[in-house]
Amino acid sequence: MTTEIQQELSRLETQHNIQILYAVESGSRAWGFASVNSDWDVRYIYVHRPEWYLQIDDKKDNHEEILPNDIDLAGWELRKALRLFRKSNPSMLEWLDSPIVYQENFTATEKLRELKKQYFSPRSCLHHYLSMAVQNYENYLLKDMVPMKKYFYALRPVLACDWIRVTDTMAPTEFVKLLDSQVTDASLRSEIDSLLIRKSAGEELSEEPRIPLLHDFLTERIAFLKEYAKGLPPLVAADTAPLNALFRETLTEVWGVKI
Known part of the structure; x- marks a missing residue:
């Protein structure tokens, strides 16, 4: 190709x-x-x-x-x-x-x-990724049955926000680099890796029951980042x-x- x-x-x-x-x-x-x-x-x-x-x-x-x-x-x-x-x-x-x-x-x-x-600009980039995370979380991940692939489209921007918050630099493009640096909980990492393996193997990730561990993580991080973003200095x-x-x-x- x-x-x-x-x-x-x-x-x-x-x-x-x-x-x-x-x-x-x-x-x-x-x-x-x-x-x-x-x-x-x-x-x-x-x-x-x-x-x-x-x-x-x-x-x-x-x-x-x-x-x-x-x-x-x-x-x-x-x-x-x-x-x-x-x-x-x-x-x-x-x-x-x-x-x-x-x-x-x-x-x-x-x-x-x-x-x-x-x-x-940390402010510009963090607001961009936070908006992306919120949109995917609220539009797709609050129901009992959710499209599994949408977890990635919420997780990646949340982890990008945390990278920017911690390092004051632009987040890396590759998802695995964000995982390696921002996800330290072994159970959470195992859950994400399992989904990643399924998606990369070509499995069609359709709607399935919501994953409590990922849901709780996204809920907590998005709430935290919304408050954090309010204190960022102006452009x-x-x-x-x-x-x-x-x-x-x-x-x-x-x-x-x-x-």
Whole structure:
């Protein structure tokens, strides 16, 4: 599938007259709890030719395309990506940490990784993950019969919140890294590992009776994190100058023109 995805990325470059700087897997495959029938969620950052930017009208700054072979393609134009990076957008930060990389061309993404600490906002990221956890918990996990796979979509953001709270850094993309660092209770870990093995083996996790141990853990952590989030310091405006410089440097590096 990697070859097929790379072929599609090359097609996009030709079709849209762009250069893809970075392309990775996102979602459940990158997180480490995909099933055999999971889609391929390919996310990429691209840059147009310099003349595309030298016009008075704004144009579309993203691409989205779902292919028949379960490949979901979505890309952000570089300026859009940089604006989101400036806001400590968690999706953008996860892309930079994805364990499955299809393309990494030129130096832009490596420069962004070097700037992560400068632009990382615990408040922004923790609120993002907490909202994700609450949504999955309240919408799917409060009934007597619950969709088992939704436990992962509540557990991962809860553990990401705890990682951010403890380390003051962006949470890792892979679920197992969060488990290893944040789950110390042996019974809880055993319950999660059992579900993870079933899902990774391709079992279709349908509705089953609610798991008390996981339910109690999520209930307690979400309540705690809601209170914790109230005390986080407000966002501070980030310095745009380094990102403007990175944008200009990338245009020069990719297209060979001095900006």
